[in-house]
Amino acid sequence: MPLTQEAVRAWLQRCAAVLEENRDYLTQLDAAIGDADHGVNMDRGFKAAMARLASLNAPDIGSVFKTVGMTLVATVGGAGGPLYGTFFLQLGVKTANKQELTPHDWAEALEAAINGVIARGQARPGDKTMVDALLPALEAYKAALQEGASFAEALARSAAAAEEGMKATIPMIAKKGRASYLGERSAGHQDPGATSSYLLLQAAAETWADAA
Ligand code: ADP
Numbered sequence: 001m002p003l004t005q006e007a008v009r010a011w012l013q014r015c016a017a018v019l020e021e022n023r024d025y026l027t028q029l030d031a032a033i034g035d036a037d038h039g040v041n042m043d044r045g046f047k048a049a050m051a052r053l054a055s056l057n058a059p060d061i062g063s064v065f066k067t068v069g070m071t072l073v074a075t076v077g078g079a080g081g082p083l084y085g086t087f088f089l090q091l092g093v094k095t096a097n098k099q100e101l102t103p104h105d106w107a108e109a110l111e112a113a114i115n116g117v118i119a120r121g122q123a124r125p126g127d128k129t130m131v132d133a134l135l136p137a138l139e140a141y142k143a144a145l146q147e148g149a150s151f152a153e154a155l156a157r158s159a160a161a162a163e164e165g166m167k168a169t170i171p172m173i174a175k176k177g178r179a180s181y182l183g184e185r186s187a188g189h190q191d192p193g194a195t196s197s198y199l200l201l202q203a204a205a206e207t208w209a210d211a212a
């Protein structure tokens, strides 16, 4: 079954809840190799986005995602705000005028979102950023669909790949963002942005397991 606007909103609600639950964890990860604000940033941004969505009578799914993206850009500073803002704005571009999303629509939207993050931040795989969770997740999702997996199964495999990608950032030396200022001392710590990306994709797999 395709995803409705209601299902999309349910995912975003779940994201907000999970980011609130993990606010201190994400902030601790950022304290080790950054400036200890990633959890606070994401929690604040998603709370603001949920408040905006509550009063938004959206004509299509794209408007929902665009509202989240614009709110994140406006309320979250630093690197994470503009990057996640771009992610959701690009989801919005690909889902403009759509009332439903098929598994294939989600592949296209996710791909555009990740390409937007890469275009904006210029991070390559292995640079110890959110891209290291997002790209493997996209690839696993597309591979699963090609193999004929169900939507739910493809989402689950995508979240599992994001988790692996997140863990793989631990030994990496950061090449982008604040953590790169630490050079080799950034090794041995899990990247906060890769961790929040995993949480968002895991939330999608959980929320959409029944819809899909
Ligand atoms: P800031 O670093 O400005 O304090 P956050 O703490 O909210 O912003 O976000 C930090 C996360 O942003 C990092 O853990 C990393 O995953 C991600 N990040 C930083 N720079 C880039 C980049 N150029 N491309 C992709 N992701 C990046």
Ligand code: MG
Pocket: 030, 034, 035, 036, 037, 038, 078, 178
């Ligand atoms: Mg930070």
